[in-house]
Each structure stands twice: as structure tokens, then as C-alpha cells.
Amino acid sequence: MANGVRAQAAAGGGIVGDVVLEMENIILRFGGVTAIKDISFDIRRGEIRAIIGPNGAGKSSMLNVISGFYHPQEGQIWYKGRERPAMKPYEVALQGIARTFQNIALFEGMTVLDNIMTGRIRQMKSGLLAQALWKGKAEREETENRESVERIIDFLEIQHIRKTPVGRLPYGLKKRVELARALAAEPSILLLDEPMAGMNVEEKEDMSRFVLDVNDEFGTTIVLIEHDMGVVMDLSDRVVVMDYGRKIGDGTPDEVRRNQDVIDAYLGVSHD
Amino acid sequence: MFYREAGDFKTSYMDDSETFPIRFDRYRYYFVLFAAFAVVPFLLNDYWVNAVLLPFLIYSIAAIGLNILVGYCGQVSLGTGGFMAVGAYACYKLMTGFPDVNIFFHIILAGAVTAGVCVIFGLPSLRIKGFYLAVATLAAQFFLVWLFNRVPWFYNYSASGQISSPERTIFGFPVTGAETAPWTAYLFCLVFTVASAIIARNLTRGMAGRKWMAIRDMDIAAEIIGVNPLRAKLSAFAISGFFVGIAGALFFSVYLGAVEVGEVFGINKSFLVLFMVIIGGLGSIFGSFAGAAFLVLLPVFLKNLLVGIMGWPTDLAAHLEFIIVGGLIVLFLIVEPHGLAQLWRLAKEKLRLWPFPH
Numbered sequence: 001m002a003n004g005v006r007a008q009a010a011a012g013g014g015i016v017g018d019v020v021l022e023m024e025n026i027i028l029r030f031g032g033v034t035a036i037k038d039i040s041f042d043i044r045r046g047e048i049r050a051i052i053g054p055n056g057a058g059k060s061s062m063l064n065v066i067s068g069f070y071h072p073q074e075g076q077i078w079y080k081g082r083e084r085p086a087m088k089p090y091e092v093a094l095q096g097i098a099r100t101f102q103n104i105a106l107f108e109g110m111t112v113l114d115n116i117m118t119g120r121i122r123q124m125k126s127g128l129l130a131q132a133l134w135k136g137k138a139e140r141e142e143t144e145n146r147e148s149v150e151r152i153i154d155f156l157e158i159q160h161i162r163k164t165p166v167g168r169l170p171y172g173l174k175k176r177v178e179l180a181r182a183l184a185a186e187p188s189i190l191l192l193d194e195p196m197a198g199m200n201v202e203e204k205e206d207m208s209r210f211v212l213d214v215n216d217e218f219g220t221t222i223v224l225i226e227h228d229m230g231v232v233m234d235l236s237d238r239v240v241v242m243d244y245g246r247k248i249g250d251g252t253p254d255e256v257r258r259n260q261d262v263i264d265a266y267l268g269v270s271h272d
Numbered sequence: 273m274f275y276r277e278a279g280d281f282k283t284s285y286m287d288d289s290e291t292f293p294i295r296f297d298r299y300r301y302y303f304v305l306f307a308a309f310a311v312v313p314f315l316l317n318d319y320w321v322n323a324v325l326l327p328f329l330i331y332s333i334a335a336i337g338l339n340i341l342v343g344y345c346g347q348v349s350l351g352t353g354g355f356m357a358v359g360a361y362a363c364y365k366l367m368t369g370f371p372d373v374n375i376f377f378h379i380i381l382a383g384a385v386t387a388g389v390c391v392i393f394g395l396p397s398l399r400i401k402g403f404y405l406a407v408a409t410l411a412a413q414f415f416l417v418w419l420f421n422r423v424p425w426f427y428n429y430s431a432s433g434q435i436s437s438p439e440r441t442i443f444g445f446p447v448t449g450a451e452t453a454p455w456t457a458y459l460f461c462l463v464f465t466v467a468s469a470i471i472a473r474n475l476t477r478g479m480a481g482r483k484w485m486a487i488r489d490m491d492i493a494a495e496i497i498g499v500n501p502l503r504a505k506l507s508a509f510a511i512s513g514f515f516v517g518i519a520g521a522l523f524f525s526v527y528l529g530a531v532e533v534g535e536v537f538g539i540n541k542s543f544l545v546l547f548m549v550i551i552g553g554l555g556s557i558f559g560s561f562a563g564a565a566f567l568v569l570l571p572v573f574l575k576n577l578l579v580g581i582m583g584w585p586t587d588l589a590a591h592l593e594f595i596i597v598g599g600l601i602v603l604f605l606i607v608e609p610h611g612l613a614q615l616w617r618l619a620k621e622k623l624r625l626w627p628f629p630h
Contacts, residue, residue, distance in 0.1 A: 067496060093498035105493035107486050109555065118482045121498040126479070128507060134474040139286065142478060146285040181497065 017045035019078075020221055021066065021097075021189060026075035028061055035061040036072065037245040043189065048215055048222045050232045053242035054265060059225045060102065062242070063191050066223070067099050068092035080188070094122055098187035100178045102194045102225075108167040112158060112177050113149070115166055119184030120145040149184055155217070156180050156210060172203045176210070183214060190214070192224045196231055204228065208235055233257070241265070277624065291473050308462055313455040321454035326527045328568045329461040330519050333468045335548040335560035337515025342546070343554035344476055345508035346488030347397050351409035353541030354416035355513055357533050358386045359520025361426050364435040367448075367525065368428055375440040375447060379464070379521045386517025387510040389416075394509030398502055413542055420533040436530035448525045457526050464522060468515050473557050475511065484508050485555070516545075551604055553613025562612035570597055 021043040028036040035058045043049050051059045064070045066077070068089040077084045079095065087095075098119070107115050123145055130138040153159055156176050161169060166177060175195065182190055195211065196204045208231055214220050226232045232239065233253040241249035241262045248261040256262055280295050282288045292298040316325065334356060341349050363382035367375065393412040397405050420426050427435050439449030446452045447460045475481055483504040486494035495501055524531045531537070544567065552563020571593055578589035608615055622629070 069496075089495045090498050090500050093496060099496060101493070101496075105490055105496070107489035107493065109489050110482070110485050114482055114485070117479075118486050118494075118499075119497055121479070121483070124479045128475070128480055128511075131478040131480050132471045132475050134478065138478060142289060143285045146289070150285075185497065 017047060017221075019043070020045050020080060022078040023062075023066070024076045024078065026062075026065060026072045026077070028058075028065060028070055028072045035245050036065070038075075039242070039245075039247045040075075041240050041247065041250055043221060043223060044238075045221055046215070046219050047237040048211070048224060048235055050224045050226060050236035050239045051242060052226065052229070052232055052239060056244075057242040058245040059242055060193060063099065063193055063223070063225060066092075066189075067097060067191060093185070096122070096185070096188035097191065098182040098185040098189075099191035100175075100182050100193060100195060102197060104171075104174045104178055106166045106174055106178055106181070109165065111163050111165055112169070112180075113153075113162050115177055116149050116152060116180045116184045117145065119181040120149060122185050123148075148186075152180050152183050155213070156183075172199060172206075175199070175203075175207065179207075179210060179214075183218070183220070186218075187220065189221045189223060192222060192226075194225050194227065196226060196228055204231060211235060289477060291477070305466070308466075309459070313459055316454055316458060318454050321458050322527075323572055324568065325458055326461055328564055329458075329465045330522045330527055331545065331548060331564040331568055332465050332561050333522070334516050334519035334545045335552060335564045336468050336472045336557060337512045337517075337519065338545050339549045339552075339554065339556070339560045340472060340476070340484070340515070341508050341512035342549055343556065343559070344481060344488065345484035345505065345512075347394070347505060347508060348402065348406040349409040349512070350406050350539070350542045350546065351393060351412035351416070352516055352545040353537040353539060354413040355386050355390055355516045356520030356523060356541060357416055357420055357537035358389045358513075359383060359517030360524035360531055360537065361420055361435065361533075362386065362517065363521035363525055364428075364437065365426070367438060367440065371438070374442065375525065376442060378440075379518055379525070382521035383514040383518040386520065387513040390509045390513025390516070391506050394506055394513075397505050397509070410539075410542075413539055417533055417537060432532075434530050434532050435524065437525040440525075448529065450529070452526070461522055461526055464518055468518065469557055469561070472511075472515065476557065480507065480511075488555075547601060551601060551611055553611030556611070556613035558616060559611050559613030562616065566612065567597075570600070 019042045022040075023042070024040050026036050026039050027034065039058075039062070051062055053059050061070060065072050068087045068091065071086045079097075107118065110118070124141045126136075126138040126141050130136050153162060156179065158173065158176055158180065161173060161177075166174065169177065179192075179195065182192075192211070196207050199207060211222060211224070212235060215222055224232070224236060226235075236253060238251060239249070239253055239256045240247060241256055241259070243261075243265040248265055249256045249259040251259070276296065277294050280293075282293070287293075290298075292301050312325075334352060338349065338352050341347050359382045362385040363378055366373070366378040366381055370378070393409060396408040400408060421433065424433075427433055437448045439446050439451060441447065442456075442460065445456045447456050476484070483494070483499045484507075486497070486499050487501060487504050487508075491501060494504070520537070523536070528536065548563035548567050549560060550563070551566055552561070553559025574593045574596055575589060578584045578592060579586055584592075604611075
């Protein structure tokens with residue numbers, strides 16, 4: 001079904017799935033600097049939505065607004081049809097928005113398995129006492145969640161490093177573990193901040209495949225920041241283009257590619 | 273029997289998350305438990321219990337408690353001595369206030385009281401980190417000792433300002449007071465030590481431990497995946513305080529019997545337990561035991577060696593002891609900064625392939 005969505009979207013047709021997250025007139029200031037200037041866009045269920053733009057355009061700030069790190073001075077965020085009040089990042093996470101970071105943010109001292117299990121925090125609710133005795137609900141939860149974590153481990157092909165401390169892993173695998181940890185939360189929206197940064201072509205292809213598979217198989221809504229234009233145009237259903245904190249384009253990859261403002265921002269304008 | 277995992281198949285996820293996944297380890301663990309409960313009590317005498325076993329068992333509990341806070345949750349604390357004092361005084365007030373209640377419950381309640389106090393002094397951890405937090409807990413250390421010295425209510429207005437534990441029995445056997453037999457004191461402490469270790473292990477291999485370690489390794493990432501930093505940090509302070517309080521209560525009631533707070537629970541105690549945790553290995557339950565054993569046994573061993581065997585004068589031996597222990601700690605931290613637990617882990621990795629390493 002997700003394939004169908006993309007096909008339709010790519011063809012420039014109507015978009016399937018209702019709106020999950022809507023940003024409305026977001027303005028974010030740091031002192032005198034306005035990082036995000038009155039931006040609105042929406043994210044629909046099951047789509048891959050990319051945010052692109054030159055350096056300093058405000059893409060990461062936008063992601064940080066969505067994940068609750070920054071609180072915009074003006075504007076509303078609508079999540080699943082309800083207006084979202086200012087929330088702490090962990091509350092946003094518990095609502096079902098997971099993310100990865102541009103520079104990996106894994107727990108270096110823990111094993112891969114423990115890292116991914118930590119992602120299941122939303123699903124594990126047993127109290128301290130039950131955990132202390134390792135009986136009843138605590139034990140049951142541990143097994144059930146281990147099963148779903150193992151499914152993700154299989155999916156991302158990291159079985160062989162399950163019990164390895166994350167600190168010992170190479171960069172590409174760390175990126176994959178971070179994706180696994182975000183996926184383990186079974187998020188409604190998955191935010192990926194430059195998932196292919198610093199990768200070679202082969203690793204990029206692997207990662208792109210995983211992103212598409214995640215979208216296909218779990219139907220996860222994905223919001224993606226990426227610099228590699230080829231990757232973005234191939235992967236995403238719809239693209240938001242930002243420049244100097246403004247939205248200068250929004251639409252399918254084809255529409256965006258034809259947009260004169262976008263071409264100007266990326267290629268420069270001749271002043272004659 | 274070799275130390276092997278080959279052929280030791282796991283058929284369920286429960287088996288896989290066991291504390292001792294290798295069969296040999298498991299048997300050794302049962303053997304140690306059996307020996308500790310059923311063999312040692314028949315062999316020990318007064319000297320062994322008072323010089324070695326009781327301090328080892330009690331310091332192990334304190335080290336486990338501190339390890340949860342420092343090693344697992346990454347919050348440095350220099351207030352262990354003060355928190356042990358809270359456990360001791362809570363235990364004393366409970367013992368004298370409710371003489372009919374079994375001491376077993378007093379000690380657990382003393383742990384609970386300490387947990388509460390620890391949470392209060394843990395509140396600054398939400399704002400400050402690292403060295404600054406260490407200084408904040410240092411304030412707790414001095415404040416608590418001052419409090420127990422200055423407020424007569426805590427020592428029941430006794431003339432000496434000391435607290436001393438009255439005789440209490442379990443199943444008719446005295447465990448505190450002058451009449452206590454070595455083996456009852458030993459078994460009483462052993463029960464607490466084993467229970468503490470099991471509980472600590474269960475907590476640290478489950479979700480609570482993962483949350484603590486997530487906060488330790490990268491607090492921003494922990495928050496972004498849904499760990500509530502306030503609850504994670506304060507629960508670490510509470511659990512840590514619980515164990516440290518139990519250790520303090522046992523230290524006072526069973527081991528020493530009478531306590532003058534500034535002398536017994538001073539800043540030295542905080543550093544001693546912190547050294548145990550660092551030398552033993554941060555973030556390891558086994559390391560807590562190893563560190564406690566190292567710092568309890570080493571002075572005893574050196575004293576026996578220097579005074580008993582080599583016949584040196586006691587005062588010279590005592591000073592040399594400081595030098596040697598201090599030197600060993602420094603050496604240790606240089607050679608293996610991850611502590612005895614890491615050495616043990618490396619030895620086990622080697623043993624898995626021994627005697628054919630290729």
C-alpha cells in the first residue's frame with residue numbers, strides 16, 4: 001500500500017493518508033536571530049517527507065521544534081488532530097515521535113541490544129519493585145519486547161553485533177543501530193537527521209534501502225533531512241525546501257525541481 | 273570442566289538475559305552461595321568475622337549502592353558517609369522507639385529513610401553535573417554529620433553523644449549487642465548482602481538499569497527517546513540511598529555496636545566507598561564486591577604480613593600500610609582504569625578459548 005502512496009505522490013497526484021503532524025506559522029527566534037520565519041507544512045501518514053535546504057537554512061532547527069527541543073515563539077503544532085502544548089523532549093518521545101541525530105547519539109557503554117531495548121521505553125511500564133524481583137510483569141515485558149527488538153535486529157541485519165558494546169562499532173553500523181533504536185519505539189513519526197552524512201556510496205545505498213523498507217514494511221511516516229539531492233529526490237514523496245529560515249518550496253520532487261526559487265537558492269541567481 | 277559456552281544453547285529470551293549465561297559460571301555461583309551459607313558459618317571465629325567478613329559484607333552493600341549511582345547512572349556522590357550515618361541513626365531511632373518490632377524490618381526501614389534523604393540531596397543533580405554535583409553531595413556529607421552531632425534528639429540525649437545498639441534477636445539468636453555470636457552476625461549480614469546483590473542485578477539488567485545507563489552515557493539522547501531525566505536520576509538516588517542506608521544500619525548495629533558519627537561516618541568513609549567502586553569497576557555488581565574485598569582485605573593482609581610474619585613494629589607497619597595501599601590504588605588506576613571487574617572480564621574472555629587460543 002505504501003508503494004501505492006509513493007507512486008501516486010511521485011506522479012503528482014493526490015496524497016493518501018490523513019495529516020499526522022501539522023506545523024502552522026512557526027516562528028523560532030534565538031535572541032535577535034530568527035531561525036525559522038513563519039513556516040507551515042504538514043506531514044501525512046505513511047509518507048516520506050524530506051526537508052532540504054542550504055547550510056544554515058533552519059532544517060535542524062525545524063526538526064528540533066518537532067521533537068520538542070526548541071519551543072517556537074509563535075505558531076501552533078497540531079499532532080494527530082490536537083494542538084500540542086509546549087512539551088519536554090521525553091514527553092514528545094512518549095507520544096510516538098522518535099528521531100536519530102546528525103552526529104550519532106547512542107549510549108556508548110551499553111550493548112547494541114540494550115541500546116535498542118531502551119528504545120522500547122514506551123512499551124515497558126512495569127514498576128521498580130517488579131523489576132527488582134524480576135518476576136511477573138517485569139519478566140513478561142522483558143521477553144515480549146525482546147521479541148520485537150529481535151525482529152528489528154533481523155530487519156536491519158545487525159544480528160552479529162547484538163552483544164557488542166556500541167563504542168566498539170564502526171560509524172556505518174552505529175548509524176544503523178541508531179535507526180534500530182528509533183524504530184524499536186514503533187513511532188508514529190520517525191525523524192531522521194542526515195542519516196547518510198559521512199557515508200560512502202555503498203553505505204548510502206544500504207541506508208536508503210533501509211529507509212524505504214521501513215516505510216514499506218512498517219508503514220512508518222518518515223521525516224528526513226538530507227544533503228544528498230539524489231537520495232532525497234529518489235526517496236521522498238514530498239519535499240519542503242528551506243532557505244534562510246523561509247519555506248521556498250513544497251511539493252513532490254518533480255515540482256520542487258522545477259521551482260524557480262529553489263533553483264535560485266541552490267544554483268544562485270544571475271544579477272543582470 | 274572447562275569454562276565453555278559451546279554447546280550451551282539458549283532456547284528462550286529469558287535464558288539469554290540470565291545473570292550467568294555460561295553454565296560453569298552458574299555452577300560456581302551456586303557453589304559460592306552454598307559455601308557462604310552452609311560451610312563458612314561452621315569455620316569462622318571472632319577474628320575472621322570482625323576483621324574480615326563483616327566489613328567485607330557491609331562495605332559490599334554500600335559499594336553496590338554507590339555503584340548504582342556513580343557507575344550506572346553517572347552521578348558522582350561524595351556523600352556516602354553521611355548517607356550511611358542516616359541509615360545508622362534511622363536504625364537507632366527505630367530500634368529504641370519500637371523495641372518490639374524485629375530488627376530485620378528496622379534495617380529495611382532505615383534503608384527506606386535513607387532513600388528519602390538521598391532523593392532530597394539528589395535534587396541538585398537535575399541542574400548540575402560532574403564535579404559540581406560532587407561538591408553538592410559533599411555538602412550533604414558535612415551537613416548530615418553536623419546534624420547528628422548537634423541535635424540531641426538523634427542520639428536520644430545520651431551524655432556521650434554516641435549511639436549504641438541494644439540487644440535484638442532473630443529467631444531467639446542475638447544479632448546485635450554484646451552477646452552476639454560471630455556466626456549469627458555473619459549470617460544476618462550475608463542475607464542482606466546477597467539480597468542486595470540480586471536486587472541490584474535485576475534492576476540493572478532491566479529497564480531501570482537501561483534508563484540509568486542511558487542518562488550516564490548521553491543524557492540528551494536519553495531524553496529524546498523518552499527517558500524522564502528527573503525520574504531516572506532520582507530513582508537512582510533512591511535505590512542507591514536504600515542500599516547505602518542498609519549498609520550504614522548494619523555497620524552501626526551489627527558490626528560496631530556503638531558509633532560516634534564524626535569518627536565513623538566522616539568524609540573518609542565516603543572516599544573509601546568511592547575507591548572501592550572505582551577500583552572494583554564502575555558499572556559492575558561484581559566490581560562492587562571485588563573493590564570491597566580489595567580494600568578490606570589488603571590492609572588486613574599487609575598487617576599480618578608485616579607484623580605477624582616479618583616482625584616489624586606495629587606503628588611502622590601501620591604507616592607502611594598507608595603507603596602501600598595508596599601506591600597500589602594509583603598503580604591500579606594506571607594499569608587498569610576500568611577496575612578489577614574488567615580484569616575479571618578479560619580473564620574470562622581468555623579462558624573461553626584456553627588452552628587453544630587459535
